[in-house]
Amino acid sequence: MKDIRASNLWRSDGPPDVRRAVWASVAPPLMFVVLIAMLTAGAATSSRGQMATVLVVACAASVAAAAWVSVRLVRHLRAVVRQRDAFYQEFARLSKLASLGEAACSIAHDLNNPLAIMNEEAGWLQDLLNSTDTDAEVTRREFAASVEQVQIQIGRCREITRRMLTWTRDPEEPSGQVDINTLLMKTLYLVETELVATGVRVVKQLEPGLPLLKGSAAELRQVLLHLMKNALDAMKGTGGTMTITTARAGGSIRATIADTGPGIPPEVLARIFEPFFTTKGEEHGTGLGLTISTWILQRTGGRIDVESTPGLGSAFHVTLPAAVPVDGPAHNGGTP
Amino acid sequence: MSVVKLLLVDDEARFVETLSKRLAARGFDVEGALSGPQALERLRERPCDVVLLDIWMPGMDGLEVLKEIRRRHPSVRVVLVSGNASITAAVEGIRLGATDYLLKPVDIEDVLAKVEEAVEKKRLEEEATDRSG
Numbered sequence: 001m002k003d004i005r006a007s008n009l010w011r012s013d014g015p016p017d018v019r020r021a022v023w024a025s026v027a028p029p030l031m032f033v034v035l036i037a038m039l040t041a042g043a044a045t046s047s048r049g050q051m052a053t054v055l056v057v058a059c060a061a062s063v064a065a066a067a068w069v070s071v072r073l074v075r076h077l078r079a080v081v082r083q084r085d086a087f088y089q090e091f092a093r094l095s096k097l098a099s100l101g102e103a104a105c106s107i108a109h110d111l112n113n114p115l116a117i118m119n120e121e122a123g124w125l126q127d128l129l130n131s132t133d134t135d136a137e138v139t140r141r142e143f144a145a146s147v148e149q150v151q152i153q154i155g156r157c158r159e160i161t162r163r164m165l166t167w168t169r170d171p172e173e174p175s176g177q178v179d180i181n182t183l184l185m186k187t188l189y190l191v192e193t194e195l196v197a198t199g200v201r202v203v204k205q206l207e208p209g210l211p212l213l214k215g216s217a218a219e220l221r222q223v224l225l226h227l228m229k230n231a232l233d234a235m236k237g238t239g240g241t242m243t244i245t246t247a248r249a250g251g252s253i254r255a256t257i258a259d260t261g262p263g264i265p266p267e268v269l270a271r272i273f274e275p276f277f278t279t280k281g282e283e284h285g286t287g288l289g290l291t292i293s294t295w296i297l298q299r300t301g302g303r304i305d306v307e308s309t310p311g312l313g314s315a316f317h318v319t320l321p322a323a324v325p326v327d328g329p330a331h332n333g334g335t336p
Numbered sequence: 337m338s339v340v341k342l343l344l345v346d347d348e349a350r351f352v353e354t355l356s357k358r359l360a361a362r363g364f365d366v367e368g369a370l371s372g373p374q375a376l377e378r379l380r381e382r383p384c385d386v387v388l389l390d391i392w393m394p395g396m397d398g399l400e401v402l403k404e405i406r407r408r409h410p411s412v413r414v415v416l417v418s419g420n421a422s423i424t425a426a427v428e429g430i431r432l433g434a435t436d437y438l439l440k441p442v443d444i445e446d447v448l449a450k451v452e453e454a455v456e457k458k459r460l461e462e463e464a465t466d467r468s469g
Contacts, residue, residue: 105420112439119441
């Protein structure tokens, strides 16, 4: 199991400013050398007391220079981290918009199918009305069948619009606490079209009565959606099973999204959390999904772990702390 | 001219059923298939002039079916039918040899026009082959 913690985030900043780093390491000794040189030059004409004074001043000056450079460096690093956070925030916002765009596309498809059927039924009724040589009994039966179809298709459309409405209402409690089981089920709606298209089966193993999680439902949904899409991508063309599991893990809650895809080779597994690393090709992946997911989780004290067996599949575990200690009163919402 | 043979491929059974009835009422000889493999099976049993093919179907994707049809029955014309306005899939379809594409819900007049056009292209192609052969 690969574990990612804060150290990875520092690595993801890329190399620090080289010019500043060189300056930081060279400045204090340089200052010391310059002052010693001045001291040596003046040695012939100075007394021992003056020499000692100059030595003390040289030491103090280089210590001060070192302190000044350190302060500058820390300030610089803070700015880099701030920039990265702003970038990740913006990226998370944009990928949320992108996934809404994708969702809109799949809604269009889902709605167009029943609409196409209703369109044909209406057209068929029109054809019957225009026709002169029809048996009254046959026409009556055709009308009844078409009207029934229209009603069935309206039911499908209503189901889709109902599903859309649930997206806008995040299962977030007023205090910024999230019910993970409900959130997982609602996230699953977002990939329903892909599920049908890929023929992937979903198995849910949700532990009922889990405590609420700390965090933002919208952000956490982004993470779960990303993991589900990765799982479906892994099983594209082959089908398989996506297993969604929730369970208590010590003082935290763990949600697992597992696929039965080809698994991740060790050399790829070692790099999947690196920013801009992608195996999907530039057109399909930015290489930031898992990086941003990790960043989102770390802000609320969570993490992602992955295990993968080539040939058998992969499992991504999202672990988040409970909003209140786990042995506190259990939340009764839960498995739908 | 002989009766035009159509094959309508879509995973929505009722769509196939009703559109088939309407096309049959307009003088076409229509058969239906509910999946890619079923469509290929039908074509093997009985060739047709034009296939109306849904792009997005579970299991075997419409574009895969299109590739197979073009490979096995190069003289059969394919008109794609798409449930969403994904222009990339349509462009890919044309590149793979589809004659044209339609967006769902389809207008019967559009269907008739595209089918007619596809039949015409098929006829011209056959004439050209006859002359050169």
